[in-house]
Amino acid sequence: MKNKSKLALFAFIPVTILCFFVRAVQYAYAVDLQTGFFKDDAGFLRYSTLLVLALGFVIIVSLTILDKIKNSKAFVRKTDQFSPTYIKVFGFLLLISAATIGIKLPEAISGGRKMYPLFAVMLFGTIILAATGIYALAKKRFDRYFALLLSGVAIYVALRAGMLFLSLMVVSSVSQYVLEILSRVSIVYFLFSFGRIILNAERKFTRVLTVISGLFSSLLIFTTELGAFAAIFFTDLSQADLIASPNAENLFMGVFELFAVIMLYCSPLLKIVETTSGVKATIQNTEDDLTEGLPDIDDKIDNEV
DSSP states (O other): OOBOOOHHHHHHHHHHHHHHHHHHHHHHHTBOTTTSBBOTTOTTHHHHHHHHHHHHHHHHHHHHHHHHHTTBGGGTOOGGGSOHHHHHHHHHHHHHHHHHHHTTHHHHHTTOGGGHHHHHHHHHHHHHHHHHHHHHHHHOSOOHHHHHHHHHHHHHHHHHHHHHHHTOTTGGGBHHHHHHHHHHHHHHHHHHHHHHHHTTOOOTTHHHHHHHHHHHHHHHHHHHHHHHHHGGGTSOGGGGGGSOOOOHHHHHHHHHHHHHHHHHHHSOOEEEEEOTTSOEEEEEOOHHHHHTTOOOHHHHHHHHO
């Protein structure tokens, strides 16, 4: 029987809360809201978010490897065992992500000729994310065409990350944007790793890297977006308008990749059966239903020994 270990997934919640709080405090007391740079007297707070994120990364990596050692079903689930309901939710989240980009297209085109490259990239992102979401809702399964669409999403994210990097002359000094670029790089890696799972082209550590990149990228996104916004509770209200508002596009990128990891861990298994007419059908059950009535192999072995 497959182990139900979900240590990495459960640890994500307290780690995110910790990073969220530390980032809010850092943004409120160590960042110059006028420029986005750290204040001269920031002291230890200058490194606080990076330290807790590094701690979170170590925890996620350690517990993911432990889940694999425990033979968690997240690391053995076949592509055709994903629940159609979960796939539909995943597709819906992709559509919302497309909408968060699409609503900003008028703003981009109104910026004049210099904004045309950004408009073109955003238009591509809107189309590819919408197409991927619609495909998931229509097919309710993952296949090579869905993996191909995911690679298109990865290309869009990589392009946006590159444009963000090139738009900043001293990007390493702007804490918010450094973390945003790291989160986008993690998303790209996650999408390609998840695509390998869908294509049944996995290597030894593909699922480990998929879970790690998915959880850590979501952690970065929630920390940078929500953490900065939460700083309003620590800041003088006269400066509240300088607090960065959460970027809906980034947030839903984090949401849909986190949900993909949840699918690996929690999606009900599908039992493939052969009908009397020779046509294959699937029955959705929980893991307990599929193993109900079967003897515990481990106990049987212990008794024989």
